Amino acid sequence: MLSLDIGHSAQRFSEYRVMRTYRVLVIGMGKRGLHHATFFKANPRFQLIGVASRDSGRLQGAMSKLGNVPSSSDARALALSTKPDLFCFCTPPSVRLDMLKLGIECGAKLIAFEKPVALTSIELYAMRDLVRKAGVKAVVSHQHRYGVHYRKVKEIVGSGVLGRVHTVYGTATGWMTHMLSHLIDYTCWFNNYAPAAWVMAQAAGRAKFTDNHPSPDYIGGFVQFDNGVHGVYECGAGAPDQPEVAKWWGKNRMGAQGTEGFAEVLTNGGWRAVTKSGGHESGEGAMNYELDMPPYIQEMAEWLDDDAKVHPCNFENACQGAEIMLALQRSAAEGGQVTLPLTAGADEQAMLQAKIADRPVLVSCEQNRKEFGLASA
């Protein structure tokens, strides 16, 4: 009788664990904040307990879509009064460290936020120290990887049919602070997050330094990974067009080459591979928030349930990519190769702005001329 009771309690405890809902607060109600709030609200494992934005117009717009959710223009007051399990912020790249501190201060068990991790390595290391010291889980939104075409390329690379993988690569016509974080994260995923040993890069063009994703107009560089794989990246006005892809922000190509073939994904243009045994193969796929956000959100609940189910977009992996991205910027500003890991923080934005010549960037295609505010040829 006694053992039956214990069994019953254990079953009830496991049911409680399965059904447990986590209370979520989302800060920033722009495009991505509204996406996050919408998909947390749609997932039964989460309860959206509040949203905040400094911009009352955006907050009103969000409320009309989210329905009856507590809202505030004061993120700090809302966080400290509600004490969410999950603190999510979707703010511009210049707003990171203070939000992370607030997430820790309000006692959240998981902090979810947007790429890029940080604009400078000073900020990156401050954030990393805080997360490690607090022991809080953190996730960065590199959610494109859930796309069927991204997963297919990862599967092909991991299957061994490419032979010895020697190169990973990523290009995007969108500018650095928007896109380089994505390119590096997915190619590091293809390369099983092997650490990087050194980088070298060049950059040109000053037009996008005033953007809210401040960037040189064009950056290109190399990464040597410890496992012998070489990374090649280009981002911005000089990066190659992908004429197969109509949507300008989707003209991103990421892949891996080996001794027996290659496999690559186009963000808005499916996937393709050529291998010795399989010949030419290809398939559909286009980046889609409706498809990518639900599993990204669901895996946060699973990590909160179980420490062993580490989220694929975990902060430590994102930091590895962020450090590579910032080292590339340092190299572009200072010249020469930069050893990884970096030994001290610096302000890479200031370094680039001090060094990049005031000459218009040269473009790879007519559409880039328009996107970078240059007169037509």
Ligand SMILES: NC(=O)c1ccc[n+]([C@@H]2O[C@H](COP(=O)([O-])OP(=O)(O)OC[C@H]3O[C@@H](n4cnc5c(N)ncnc54)[C@H](O)[C@@H]3O)[C@@H](O)[C@H]2O)c1
């Ligand atoms: N993962 C992806 O696919 C993807 C796609 C687009 C954008 N992003 C990233 O998402 C982030 C947000 O982009 P967005 O397009 O939603 O921006 P947005 O400009 O549309 O919205 C930003 C929101 O943050 C609020 N905000 C700004 N400063 C704040 C502060 N100090 N405190 C509180 N709120 C503040 C603004 O009022 C606004 O509501 C950026 O880092 C961007 O790079 C990621």
